[in-house]
Amino acid sequence: MKIKLSIFLLIFSLVCCQTKSTDERSKSQTEEILFPEVNDDFKGYLRNFGKSKLPIELKGCVMNSNRLTQFNDETYNKYVDDYSFSYKQIPTNGNFIATITLGAADCFLPTLTTYRLSGDIIDHKILAIGYCGSDCGYSCDEFMTITDDYSIYVSDTISSSDCDDFGNIIAGSTKNYVIFKSGRLLDNGEIELT
Numbered sequence: 001m002k003i004k005l006s007i008f009l010l011i012f013s014l015v016c017c018q019t020k021s022t023d024e025r026s027k028s029q030t031e032e033i034l035f036p037e038v039n040d041d042f043k044g045y046l047r048n049f050g051k052s053k054l055p056i057e058l059k060g061c062v063m064n065s066n067r068l069t070q071f072n073d074e075t076y077n078k079y080v081d082d083y084s085f086s087y088k089q090i091p092t093n094g095n096f097i098a099t100i101t102l103g104a105a106d107c108f109l110p111t112l113t114t115y116r117l118s119g120d121i122i123d124h125k126i127l128a129i130g131y132c133g134s135d136c137g138y139s140c141d142e143f144m145t146i147t148d149d150y151s152i153y154v155s156d157t158i159s160s161s162d163c164d165d166f167g168n169i170i171a172g173s174t175k176n177y178v179i180f181k182s183g184r185l186l187d188n189g190e191i192e193l194t
Contacts, residue, residue, distance in 0.1 A: 042079070042118070042119035045080070046097065048071075048076075048086035049086045049088055050087075050089070052089065052090055054147065054148045055145060055147045056088060056145065056146050057145045058087075058143075059141065059142060060102070060108040060109060060110060061106075068087065071086070071101070079115070079119060080101055081101075083104060084103045085104070087102050092189070093187055095188070096114050096115060096116060096117065097114065097115040097116075098112065100127075106132055107128075107142050109127075109128040110128060111124055111125065112125055112146075112152075114185070114189035114191065115189075122188070123189060123190045123191045124191070127146075127152060128142055129156040130156075131156045131158060137170075137173075137174075140158045140159075141157045142154075142155070142156055143157070149184075150185040150186075152182060152183045152184055153180065153181075154193075156179045157177075158176070159174060159175070159176050160174070160177075
């Protein structure tokens with residue numbers, strides 16, 4: 001009886017280990033498709049970005065740059081503009097690479113950049129409206145999302161009021177509105193925005 005039990009446990013262990021190995025290979029193959037291999041110089045640049053799944057949402061006025069890499073020298077200037085911060089690398093169909101960097105302003109301005117696997121830029125667009133700032137009677141929230149189907153939505157939700165000479169909001173002058181852009185990341189790496 002003990003021999004049969006020992007043989008059963010041995011076979012069960014082998015099957016479990018084999019299944020786990022197959023699952024790990026499948027997961028690894030999926031990651032390679034979503035985040036393909038690139039040359040060493042480009043790989044060095046991409047190491048500055050956390051890899052993210054979709055959907056991804058970002059509110060530029062409430063973000064913190066702690067633990068983000070600031071690009072402020074010539075090291076990676078063929079891939080990114082100076083004075084921006086690394087944010088995320090997002091999955092693609094495997095034919096190109098896509099990153100999101102954050103430009104510094106009153107609020108962070110996300111920029112989506114797509115690259116050929118060689119590191120050459122295909123396209124880049126600022127995914128922000130850019131109307132947020134501070135003034136008497138003015139408030140604004142920036143929002144950006146890229147969904148699972150690569151649709152892009154960007155908006156500034158604004159509340160604007162007139163102020164008197166003492167900095168008080170004038171009653172009845174408040175206007176609330178949303179300015180937005182929409183678009184999508186195409187299969188060839190180009191970015192469409194309205």
